[in-house]
Amino acid sequence: MAETVFHTEKLVKTYHTGGTEVHALSGVDLDLYASELTVLLGPSGSGKSTLLNILGGLDHATSGLVEFRGRNLTTLSDRALTRYRRDHVGFVFQFYNLVPSLTARENVQMVTDIAPNPMSAEEALARVGMSDRIDHFPAELSGGQQQRVAIARAIAKRPEVLLCDEPTGALDSATGVQVLEAIREINEDLGTTAIVITHNAAIQAMAHRVVRFQDGNISSVATNATRIKPSEIVW
Amino acid sequence: MxxxxxxxxxxxxxxxxxxLAIALVLACGVMILLTAFGMYRALDDTLEAFYERNEFADVWATAEKAPRPLLSEIVAIEGVQSAEVRVQEYLMLDIPGRAKSATGLALSLPENGEMPVLNVPILRSGRLPDPQATDEVLVTEPFAQANGFALGDRFDALMSGQKRTLTITGTALSPEFVYAIGPGTLMPDDASFGVMWMPEHMLAAAFDMSGAFNTVTLSLSRDASEDRVIDALDDLLSPYGGTGAYGRVDQASHAFVSTEIKQLKNMATILPPVFFGISAFLVNMVIGRIIxxxxxxxxxxxxxxxxxxxxxAHYVLMAGLTAVLGIAIGWVTGGLSARWMAAEYAQYFKFPYLIFNVSYDAYAISGFLALLTAAVGALRSAMGAARLPPAVAMSPPAPPRYKRTLFDRILSRARLSQPSMMIWRSLFRWPVRAAMSTLGLSLAVAIMISVGFFSYSMDKISDIAFNQSNREDTVLLFTKDRALSALEDVRKLPGVMEVEGELYTPAKLRHGHLEKQLSIVTRGPGATLARSIDETGHVVEAEGTGLLITTRVAEVLNLSPGDTVEVEFMTGRRETHILRVAAITEQFFGLGAYMTRDEMAGLTRSQPQISVANITHDPSQDMAFNMAIKDTPMISGAVRVTDMKASFAATLDENISIMNGLFIIVAVLITVGLTYNSARIQLSERARELASLRILGFSNWEVSYVLVGEIMLIAALAQPLGWLIGFGLGHLMAASFTSDLYNIPMVLPPAAYATASLVVLATAFTSVMVVRQRVDRLDLVSVMKTRE
Structure with a gap:
C-alpha cells in the first residue's frame, strides 16, 4: 500500500456571508496516496475547490483534521502554512494566473527564486514542451501555452503534491489534452502526487482514483482498473 | 535579479x-527642503563663523563726543569682556565719473596701525592705511567693485566742510556690514554707499574729535546680562550725548540677515510637509489601486x-522607486536652486566666504523624509495586501455594498442624467478619497494665493511709501541737526523747488513693560512731501499734543489711539514725557512715530531744529544740483527717493516674478499629480462601467463626461476651500515676513483668487483630458471580458 500523503477526518468548512451560513464542506473523510493521480468531480459549490484550498494551505478548516504526511495542517500558523506551500505544494489554476509583466521563464523563476531545491526554469519549461517560447510574455502565448507555463511554474520546485483547480476549464479540447498530458507525465516521471479538480467527467478516465462530491460531502470514491491516456479522452 | x-x-x-506625477510633487518637497534648509544652514553657519572669527560685537552705542578715558569705565561694567571706541562719521563722497554723490561711513582705525579688536574687517586686497598717512583709506569690497575702483584709485570726500582726496590702499569686508545699507535708504546700493576705515587722527582732526570718541562697541562675557550692560552704558554715555545703546537684535546688518535666516527656516519647516503630505496621499491612492x-x-x-x-515589501518598494525618482529630481533641482539662491544672497549679503557645506544632512534628511512619505503612503495598502488570505485574494473582491441614503433620494429628486448620477454616486462612494483630493487641489490653489498676494502687497507698499507718504525727490541729510534757517540754504541750491524739514530724535517709547527704541520724526505744519497716511488712505497730521505711531509700533507696544505712552528722549535734556497716541498710521518700512515741530519745541523748550531736508527739484538742473550738493559742507548725504522707488520696483519685480513663477510650477505639479492619478484610477476602476455605456450606445464624449465631470467637480469644490486656506496661509506668510524692518500688508484682490483658480482648473482640465484619450481607445470586447 502506498504511503498516505493527505489524511482528513470530519473536515468542515463554513462560510459566513451576509448573515447566512454556507457549509462548503460538512465532515469530509479522505485519504490520498503518494504518486497517485486523483480526480475530484462534482458540480459547482459541491466543495471540491474548498477541499483543495485547505489541502494546499490556502485556507483554514473550520473544524476537523487535515494531515500532510502525518503533520497536522489545521494547527499551523499562517507563517508555517506559507512555508508548507513553498516547500511542498504546486498549484495550477483555471485562469493560469501568470504575472503579465514577466516572461515565461521569469514566471517560473518566481518559484525557483524561493524554493529550497528547484529544477531550473528551463528544465521545468522543457518538461511541458515550452522550451521554444521561453522568453515570451503571457500576452504572446495562447491559453494552452499559458497553462503549460503555469504547470511548469508549479512543478519547478519539485513539489510532493500538485494541486490543479480546473486546469482545462478555460481551454478547448485539443489544448486541454496537451495540459493533461503534461500533468500525467509529471505524475508518472517524477512521482508527484496529483489532485485534479474538474467539471469534465471525461477526464476521470486518466485518474488512478475518482472522488465525487455532492453538497459538501464525498458521494463516492472509485478506483479505475484501467487508465487511458489524455490523448484518448474525448469531450 | x-x-x-x-x-x-x-x-x-x-x-x-x-x-512621475507623484515623483514631481515629492521632488518639490525635497527641493524646497533642500534649498531652504541648505541655505538656512549655509547662512547661519557662515554668519556664525564670520562673527566668531572676526569678533562681531554684542553691543553698540553712539554719543556726540565722549572723552577717551571713559573707556576704562566702560570696560569695568560687569559683563563686558572687551570694549573698543572709535570715531565714525558719514561723509559726502564725490566719485570720479559719477554725477550723483555717494555716501561713505568712515570708521577710525586704532592708532597703533593694527586692526580693530572688535568687528575686525577681513582684508580682501591691498593693505591697511598707514597710521601716519593723511589720505589713505580701506574701503568695503562691494563699494570698490561697484565703482570700478582699483588699489591706488582716488576719490573725494567732504570731511567737515573740507574736500579731501583719499587713496584706496585696500578692500575689506566686515561682520558689521554684511548687509550694508546707507542712511535713509531701503535697499543696499553698493555704488552709492560704502564703509571706509581710515587712521584715527584723520577723522579726529577733521571732526574735532581728538582724544574723544562717538561710538563704542562691546563684547560681553558668556553669562553677562545684555540689558544690564546696556543700562550701565547708557548711564555712562548720557552726559556725552549718548543716543541709547543697543544689542545685536537692533544692529541693522544683523537684523536684516537674521530676519532672512528666520524666513528660510520658516520656509524649510512650513512648505515641505504640504508636499510630503500630498505625496503620501497620492502614493496611497495609486498603490491602493495597483493592489x-x-x-x-x-x-x-x-x-x-x-x-x-x-x-x-514588494509594494512598498514600488512606492520606494517613485520616491527615489522624486528624490533624484529634488536633489538635482534643489542643488541648482540652492546655488541660485546663494548667488541671490551674495548680491545682498557680503560674506567673505560662504560656508556652503553642501550640507549632506540636508540631502539625507530630505531623502529620508521622501522615502518615509512613500513608505507611509504605501504601507497601509501593502499591509492590507499582505494580510489578504490567499484563498480570498484569488477570488474577485465582493462588490461594494450600496445602500440607499438620503443623498440618493435627493439625487433621484434632482432628476439628473445617468452619467451625472454616476459622478455624484462615485463621490459619495469614496468620500475620504474625494475629500482628500479636494483638499490636495485646494492646497494647490492656496499655495498660489499665499505667494501671489506679494505682488499686490508690494504695489500697495510702493504706492503708500512713494506716492502717498514720501513724495520728495531727494532727502538731504545734514551733518548735524540745524536751525530751520538751513532750509533757506537748501532752497538756494540749483533747481530746488519745494523744501521741507524734518527732525529725527532718538527716543525710547514705553507702554507698561513694553519698550521700543526708535526715532521720533518731527514735521512742520502742512507738510506735503513727507506725510503720514492712515489705514483708510487719508493723510493724517499730528495736531496739537499727540503722537502718530505706525501700525507696527502700535502692535509691538500694544497701543491704541487715545492711550498714553511714555517717551524718553535720548538727546538734549533727555527728558521723559507722557504723550497721547493721536492716531495710527500705515507705514511698511521700519518703525515710526511722528509729532509736530511746535510740540517738540515746546517739550524740549528749544528752537525748532531739522536733521534732513526733503526737496523736489527740477530734473533739467540735475547736473548743477548734484555738483552743488557735493560741495555743501552741511550735507552729509543725499537719498534719491526716485532712484530708490525704481530700484525697489525692479528688485521686487524680479524676485516676485521668480517666486510667483516657481509657485505656479509647484501648484501645477500638485494639480497634475492629483488629477492625472485620480483620472487614471477612475478610468481603471470604471473601465467596465464606461465600456458598458459605450455598448449601450453612449457616445465617446458622453462617456468621457463621466470621467472629466468627476475630476472637474472635485476641482471646482476645491476652489472655495483653496481660497480660504490661501487667505490663512497668506496671513501666516505675511506675519512670518513682518519684523521691525518691514511690515507686509495682506492685499488680496479678487484677481489673486481668480488667477490661482484659473491655473489650477486649467491644469486639472488638461490632465484629465490627457487621460480621457484612453476612453477613445477602450477595447470594448476585451474590457468586458476581463475578470475583475
Missing part, C-alpha cells in the same frame, strides 16, 4: 506617468509560498 524584482521594475516602467488590480497576483504569490513580508 529575482523574478519579483523584475516584476517591480517592469510595473514601475508601465506606470511611469503616474509615478486592487493585482489582487489575483497577490493570491498567486501567496499560493507559491511568498511570505507576507515579501509581498508588503
Amino acid at each position: 529575482h523574478a519579483l524584482d523584475k516584476k517591480l521594475l517592469r510595473d514601475f516602467r508601465r506606470l511611469w506617468g503616474q509615478s 486592487a488590480l493585482e489582487r489575483a497576483e497577490i493570491g498567486l504569490l501567496k499560493a507559491l509560498g511568498y511570505t507576507d513580508l515579501h509581498i508588503a
